[in-house]
Amino acid sequence: MMNKIEKKISLFDKQKDQLRIKIKDTDDIKILDEVFDIATLKILYEFANKGIIKEMVGPVSTGKEANIFHAIGSERELAIKIYRISTSNFREMQNYLIGDPRFSNIRHTKKDIVFAWTKKELRNLKRAYEAGVRVPKPIIAHKNVLVMEFIGKDGIPMPQLKDVELDKTQRKKIFNKIIEYIKLLYQNAKLVHSDLSEYNILYTNKNEYPIVFIDMGQSLTTDHYHAEEFLIRDIKNMVRFFNKQGIEYSEDKIIKEVRSK
Ligand SMILES: Nc1ncnc2c1ncn2[C@@H]1O[C@H](COP(=O)(O)OP(=O)(O)O)[C@@H](O)[C@H]1O
Ligand SMILES: [Mg+2]
Incomplete structure (x- = not known):
């Protein structure tokens, strides 16, 4: 039987041509284990299949709730924000969701809250963008993964x-x-x-x-x-x-x- 990390690495190996993720050292494996659960990986593969992501390059930031990765898209560099389901402060998230009429119907499990939160960030970016506020151009969000324009150059x-x-x-x-x-x-x-x-x-x-x-x-x-x-x-x-x-x-x-x- 493979353990959890081995399973992930083998899954990565199988798909790595698609996403071109390179595992360099144990730090990468640690981030991998924390952020890329199987469900998250699947979403990234879907985005790759659709041609949205050409290459996952590497981590940019590890925050309290989410990790940001740099990726290459079809036309531009991308920032991929991945909300961690296990370590998210979903109670606090809930406080912000309650009272927002756009999200009055969501179920209140931890996962649903994180997913609603991710969608909320996409929608907020869209509204801001359309109002003429310079924000990263939002591209797509699914479950806990948000894809947007990368503000920077060559991964910096x-x-x-x-x-x-x-x-x-x-x-x-x-x-x-x-x-x-x-x-x-x-x-x-x-x-x-x-x-x-x-x-x-x-x-x-x-x-x-x-x-x-x-x-x-x-x-x-x-x-x-x-x-x-x-x-x-x-x-x-x-x-x-x-x-x-x-x-x-x-x-x-x-x-x-x-x-x-
Ligand atoms: N679209 C982006 N382009 C480039 N860098 C980004 C982008 N979004 C986030 N970052 C980098 O990641 C850091 C954390 O992102 P942020 O959205 O503030 O997440 P957190 O919830 O962890 O604070 C930012 O300070 C910035 O350095
Ligand atoms: Mg921040």
């Missing part, structure tokens, strides 16, 4: 805002862009990001789109009973981050500005 993601040094003019420009995006989200997409911070903003330094909002699983519709509270928290987070760098912004003024038509 653009840095998080927390890791870039900005001069005073850039800082102002970036702050204004952030407020513009919060407002577009709120007024046009009818969404509140709800986890906005220097961690969930990537910095591209491009003229047209200098920043990209990411990580929208927890974003809420503006009719959610926590929406106003989270809008204020998002704004406070950003004001705190920028004021630490010697710029004086008034929270209240910005909250008013975001709410005004």
Whole structure:
């Protein structure tokens, strides 16, 4: 009898031409074991069969709830976000799902909650994208796997805002862009990001789109009973981050500005 990991590796071996995943060392096997359960592998194979994924390249980030992988798609580089079912904080997820009319019918098993969460992130990204907020272009989601545009080049993601040094003019420009995006989200997409911070903003330094909002699983519709509270928290987070760098912004003024038509 093969053990669990051996089974997975043999499954990988069989399919590796399709996904071109290379197992380099024990670290890879550990990630493999945690993230790629058989069901998740199947989804990736399906995406490969459909021509969405050409090659799974490697891990980009291991977060609390999800792993991000870099992959090659048919036209562009991809980021694949895989929510882990076993280690997800599904109780907290549940709190965000309750009160969102789009997800009032989901069953409340751990799996269903994670699947609904993944779909929610896809839909939130779509709404944001359509409202003109620069986010990774969402491509497809199935069960716990979300495929989106990779923000970066050759497998190197653009840095998080927390890791870039900005001069005073850039800082102002970036702050204004952030407020513009919060407002577009709120007024046009009818969404509140709800986890906005220097961690969930990537910095591209491009003229047209200098920043990209990411990580929208927890974003809420503006009719959610926590929406106003989270809008204020998002704004406070950003004001705190920028004021630490010697710029004086008034929270209240910005909250008013975001709410005004
Ligand atoms: N579309 C993307 N393109 C490039 N890098 C990404 C993308 N999405 C996420 N990342 C990288 O992975 C990290 C974690 O992603 P995030 O969606 O914030 O997940 P988490 O829930 O773990 O915080 C990001 O900070 C970023 O470095
Ligand atoms: Mg994040």
